[in-house]
Amino acid sequence: AQTVTQSQPEMSVQEAETVTLSCTYDTSESDYYLFWYKQPPSRQMILVIRQEAYKQQNATENRFSVNFQKAAKSFSLKISDSQLGDAAMYFCAYRSAPFNSGNTPLVFGKGTRLSVIA
Amino acid sequence: KAGVTQTPRYLIKTRGQQVTLSCSPISGHRSVSWYQQTPGQGLQFLFEYFSETQRNKGNFPGRFSGRQFSNSRSEMNVSTLELGDSALYLCASSLLPGQGADETQYFGPGTRLLVL
Numbered sequence: 001a002q003t004v005t006q007s008q009p010e011m012s013v014q015e016a017e018t019v020t021l022s023c024t025y026d027t028s029e030s031d032y033y034l035f036w037y038k039q040p041p042s043r044q045m046i047l048v049i050r051q052e053a054y055k056q057q058n059a060t061e062n063r064f065s066v067n068f069q070k071a072a073k074s075f076s077l078k079i080s081d082s083q084l085g086d087a088a089m090y091f092c093a094y095r096s097a098p099f100n101s102g103n104t105p106l107v108f109g110k111g112t113r114l115s116v117i118a
Numbered sequence: 119k120a121g122v123t124q125t126p127r128y129l130i131k132t133r134g135q136q137v138t139l140s141c142s143p144i145s146g147h148r149s150v151s152w153y154q155q156t157p158g159q160g161l162q163f164l165f166e167y168f169s170e171t172q173r174n175k176g177n178f179p180g181r182f183s184g185r186q187f188s189n190s191r192s193e194m195n196v197s198t199l200e201l202g203d204s205a206l207y208l209c210a211s212s213l214l215p216g217q218g219a220d221e222t223q224y225f226g227p228g229t230r231l232l233v234l
Contacts, residue, residue: 033221033222035222037225042227043206043227043228043230044225044226044227044228045208045210045225045228046225047222047224047225050222091161095221095223104174105151105153105163105166105174105176106151106153106161106163106210106223107163108160108161109160110160111160
């Protein structure tokens with residue numbers, strides 16, 4: 001079974017600075033998806049960024065980018081120019097590529113709580 | 119497009135009761151998945167439905183069940199509630215493979231269940 005590990009339970013960053021959240025995963029599959037979700041105090045789970053394993057290019061979404069190292073099974077999230085609204089719980093998630101059986105469930109890490117200091 | 123909606127948002131029940139939670143997916147999404155989130159266990163997959171059929175099931179007891187209707191709306195039911203069932207229940211919807219490149223799951227706001 002796949003597992004996702006987020007080794008940093010809590011992190012903090014100064015407003016306007018850059019922070020990197022770590023995620024490693026364990027899988028024997030070659031085709032899969034990786035995601036970062038953000039869960040603010042409202043508890044709404046919001047997609048931040050996604051990466052397809054077959055793509056070598058790292059995904060970016062505005063101030064959010066990832067460093068995807070397939071061989072090392074590492075998928076870190078970099079947040080640039082941090083804003084107060086970035087304060088939230090961040091979850092790294094893995095999903096097997098769908099086959100004939102259809103969609104596969106997300107496997108989540110335990111999360112990293114990010115605080116942004118004004 | 120409207121996002122995933124879940125009702126009710128908050129619920130208080132007592133042990134032994136049963137509860138039904140509802141989820142309406144994003145328009146056009148045909149797959150609905152349910153997750154349970156607790157401080158101790160984190161996010162755990164409950165089940166996934168497509169075309170009114172359960173396609174995948176997580177490691178939860180039979181007290182947890184669900185169904186999907188022809189309009190893709192889904193309900194989950196928990197019978198004989200236990201204190202440990204107190205959690206945030208999240209619903210997520212997605213397209214299916216072949217319907218586009220985006221298999222991403224989009225989440226609703228969740229239903230917070232408290233069992234006393």
